[in-house]
Amino acid sequence: METGIGELPLVVAGKRGNADVLVAVDETAERLGLTPGLALAQARAMHPALDVVPEDASADAELLESIADWCLRYTPLIACDAPDGLLLDISGCAHLYGGERPLVADLGRRLAAAGFAYRIAIAGTIGAAFAAARDGRPDAYANGEERDILCPLPLGALRLPPPMVASLGRVGLKCIGDIIDMPRAPLTARFGGELLRQLDRALGREHEPLTPRLPVAPYVAEKRFHDPIAREEDVLGTVEMLAVQLAAALERRGDGARRIELTLFRTDGALRRIAAGTARPLRDPADMRALFAERLNALADELDPGFGFDMARLSVLVAEPAPPEQIGIGAAEDVGELVRLVDRLSARLGAQRVRRAVAQDSHIPEVASVSLPAQATGTDDGWAAFHRYRAEAELAPRPLRLLSQPEPIEVVAEVPDGPPLRFKWRRALHDVAAADGPERIEGVWWHPQPSEDIAPAGNRARDYFRVEDKGGHRFWLFRAGLYRDLTRADVAQGAIAAPAWFVHGMFG
Numbered sequence: 139m140e141t142g143i144g145e146l147p148l149v150v151a152g153k154r155g156n157a158d159v160l161v162a163v164d165e166t167a168e169r170l171g172l173t174p175g176l177a178l179a180q181a182r183a184m185h186p187a188l189d190v191v192p193e194d195a196s197a198d199a200e201l202l203e204s205i206a207d208w209c210l211r212y213t214p215l216i217a218c219d220a221p222d223g224l225l226l227d228i229s230g231c232a233h234l235y236g237g238e239r240p241l242v243a244d245l246g247r248r249l250a251a252a253g254f255a256y257r258i259a260i261a262g263t264i265g266a267a268f269a270a271a272r273d274g275r276p277d278a279y280a281n282g283e284e285r286d287i288l289c290p291l292p293l294g295a296l297r298l299p300p301p302m303v304a305s306l307g308r309v310g311l312k313c314i315g316d317i318i319d320m321p322r323a324p325l326t327a328r329f330g331g332e333l334l335r336q337l338d339r340a341l342g343r344e345h346e347p348l349t350p351r352l353p354v355a356p357y358v359a360e361k362r363f364h365d366p367i368a369r370e371e372d373v374l375g376t377v378e379m380l381a382v383q384l385a386a387a388l389e390r391r392g393d394g395a396r397r398i399e400l401t402l403f404r405t406d407g408a409l410r411r412i413a414a415g416t417a418r419p420l421r422d423p424a425d426m427r428a429l430f431a432e433r434l435n436a437l438a439d440e441l442d443p444g445f446g447f448d449m450a451r452l453s454v455l456v457a458e459p460a461p462p463e464q465i466g467i468g469a470a471e472d473v474g475e476l477v478r479l480v481d482r483l484s485a486r487l488g489a490q491r492v493r494r495a496v497a498q499d500s501h502i503p504e505v506a507s508v509s510l511p512a513q514a515t516g517t518d519d520g521w522a523a524f525h526r527y528r529a530e531a532e533l534a535p536r537p538l539r540l541l542s543q544p545e546p547i548e549v550v551a552e553v554p555d556g557p558p559l560r561f562k563w564r565r566a567l568h569d570v571a572a573a574d575g576p577e578r579i580e581g582v583w584w585h586p587q588p589s590e591d592i593a594p595a596g597n598r599a600r601d602y603f604r605v606e607d608k609g610g611h612r613f614w615l616f617r618a619g620l621y622r623d624l625t626r627a628d629v630a631q632g633a634i635a636a637p638a639w640f641v642h643g644m645f646g
Contacts (some may be wrong), residue, residue, distance in 0.1 A: 216351055258271060266342075377426060413455070483512075489512075
């Protein structure tokens with residue numbers, strides 16, 4: 139069969155073991171009798187004029203993932219059936235397109251416009267849909283028609299391993315109809331349980347779960363547009379409109395949004411995902427709009443609407459209980475404004491750049507708090523209880539500025555347990571004009587070995603002093619170790635280190 143230069147048969151070839159074989163063929167190559175699995179050398183012998191493209195499995199997988207993203211416009215329940223298939227659970231979604239057949243027509247039209255060849259089938263089970271799309275007549279079948287779909291199809295349509303299909307063929311079993319009514323015990327004894335398991339799944343006798351490639355959001359609202367939108371004002375208006383729908387659903391269940399995602403579907407199939415987090419459970423549509431206004435400002439030109447968006451979806455990825463709040467009494471409004479500020483800064487600068495100090499269950503200053511994103515879940519920092527305790531104990535305030543680790547200093551003190559008179563830090567000598575203290579913090583006795591977090595001072599008891607030098611600079615110093623625990627023999631033998639001085643922070 140002669141072909142023109144512009145109609146060269148296109149095949150994709152890849153390694154299978156030590157041989158180069160055809161992995162995929164186009165319609166022209168298929169008409170010439172070339173099929174996947176044929177050796178490349180044999181294919182060239184049959185038709186020397188072949189356009190051979192090497193297989194790129196990673197690029198194919200990436201393309202399949204991008205098509206799966208694009209298909210999110212139809213349903214959030216999508217699974218990839220590598221290397222070239224997708225499974226879509228459209229239960230409860232088909233009515234949005236006027237039924238199953240209009241949905242298939244819309245999907246096929248968009249795939250054809252993107253240049254993809256496709257075969258689509260709808261059935262009551264994954265196995266029946268798979269078999270009809272790959273080996274049967276692609277169509278939309280009603281529940282209960284699985285037997286009629288499967289009977290005339292080859293056994294390979296049940297997604298069986300090729301060696302099992304070959305073994306079945308050697309005993310004259312070639313079609314699904316050949317085994318569908320056979321006694322089950324002999325089949326299981328000879329070919330194992332996988333054969334009947336796949337058959338039962340395809341017939342709907344056994345449930346086959348579909349595992350979505352992405353988590354399913356608990357709250358979703360979406361809008362389709364007759365005319366694509368591209369302006370930022372239109373996008374934000376759509377966000378607020380969808381947020382009103384989400385707010386009603388959230389309020390019914392007493393929840394609030396902690397993480398929200400806006401998905402914009404471009405007319406050319408590309409997706410734009412924009413996610414934003416909140417510092418507390420959120421339901422107010424105006425606050426959601428403001429949140430995404432900051433995110434869009436931060437993205438600048440990265441949004442790239444192309445020829446416009448024909449669909450938008452607003453999803454609550456993470457929700458938490460949001461009990462009703464009493465407003466107008468106390469400082470509730472001030473707390474709300476602070477939360478809004480945290481959300482806006484996090485949306486504009488990034489959640490990892492806006493942080494808060496969270497109190498920990500430790501009196502050792504360098505591990506008494508950790509820095510976490512301000513929007514992190516469960517950041518009840520406990521600072522109110524911490525400061526209340528220090529006030530009740532009449533303890534002196536600690537400095538706001540702490541060194542990441544205490545730094546050793548050389549100290550001259552009038553008496554061993556007394557405050558310093560002079561100290562040298564970073565090669566600068568400081569004469570002490572005033573000192574206050576000590577505040578004693580005992581060591582972490584349940585950890586005999588010091589951790590990296592509290593090195594180099596270790597787990598020894600500490601006496602903290604607030605000192606001011608003659609230049610007016612104020613420091614927070616401490617002595618690690620107590621002279622009461624020290625004997626000359628201990629020092630000589632190295633059993634206990636001598637007390638050492640450190641600078642830990644600065645005031646002002």
